[in-house]
Amino acid sequence: MINAEAEQGTLASRAGELFERYRAGEAAAMGELVALLTPILWHTVRAQRLDRESTEDVLQTTWLALVGHAESIADPRAVLQWMLVAARREAWRLLRGQTRQTPAEIDEDAMATPDHQLPENVALRDADDQVLWAHVSALPERCRELLRVIAFADRPDYAELARALRMPIGSIGPTRGRCLAKLRASLTADARWELR
């Protein structure tokens, strides 16, 4: 099962390997898996317009669900996809409750707001960031979500992860797809944007 390729493989394959080791009885592998997947899961849930504190709750619930269902997950190699689906579902469950009660709280969360302006309370370090953010935030919401999640993964996994995010087939990987093409076109049309 464990081979050199998986050892240095993509985020999804490394996650799958750690999860298999956990299921085989190596408890410490779960700790490694948490460290490996927390960034992409954080941004997956935050892209659902959930506030930071609720996002922490969602992630905890999702990890507990993984531990609780560890043995019943049919394909341990697909643990990253499983976690993306579970985290999004839990985020929606929470959002349905939240939006009824405190829409104002959600709106004040700058990153979660589909705002074409830079968030006022966040200082972007350099001009490049400001340009990139201007173009990213001009994308349709589903594209922003897709690219935000994909940005934390590795290219061979893009198509699978897009599927886990319920994006249409061909959204990204192996071809560029519409979202990344839009971002690239608008960036390259912007004289302020430079490749490093």
Add this chain to the structure above:
Amino acid sequence: MNISEIPAWESLADEPMDSVDAEILARTAVLYERLDPVPADLVDQLRFAISLEALEFELAVLVVDADRLLSVRTEQTSTVQTLTFTCDALTIMVNVGSEGPGHKRIDGWLAPGSAGRVELHQSNRVLTADADPDGRFAFPTVEPGLTRFVVRLAPEDRHAPVATTMVEI
């Protein structure tokens, strides 16, 4: 800015990705890390949350013996497998017997002997049994699979619940 005014992006969509795309995505990741960083202690919090300590269990670990190593790793387990878990306050011994294909019988006892509630946790089910005052308990029909036992001693024992590590039975 209006994206629809930008020409030619649709033809870009069908091309394979290249190094420019890789850089755009890498910089997008950095951007989001700056704008919305993962809380510094989140990984530790999550690890703690899924550890047994957070659930206020005392963990009873498996006492490994050669017989078990043999029996656990083979599909056709020998007739009876004995597992022993220990922690400071309690030792949990279970005999796992085969009751035909797909079914196990578990007989166990707690030492020191004490009445309490024993739970058998598997991925999608929890079975419970009462331990008698001598600490004996049984689960007559158990499906094979990854299993953990949780023991809640009688309230007068004033002891935190004990959970075992997970084992394949």
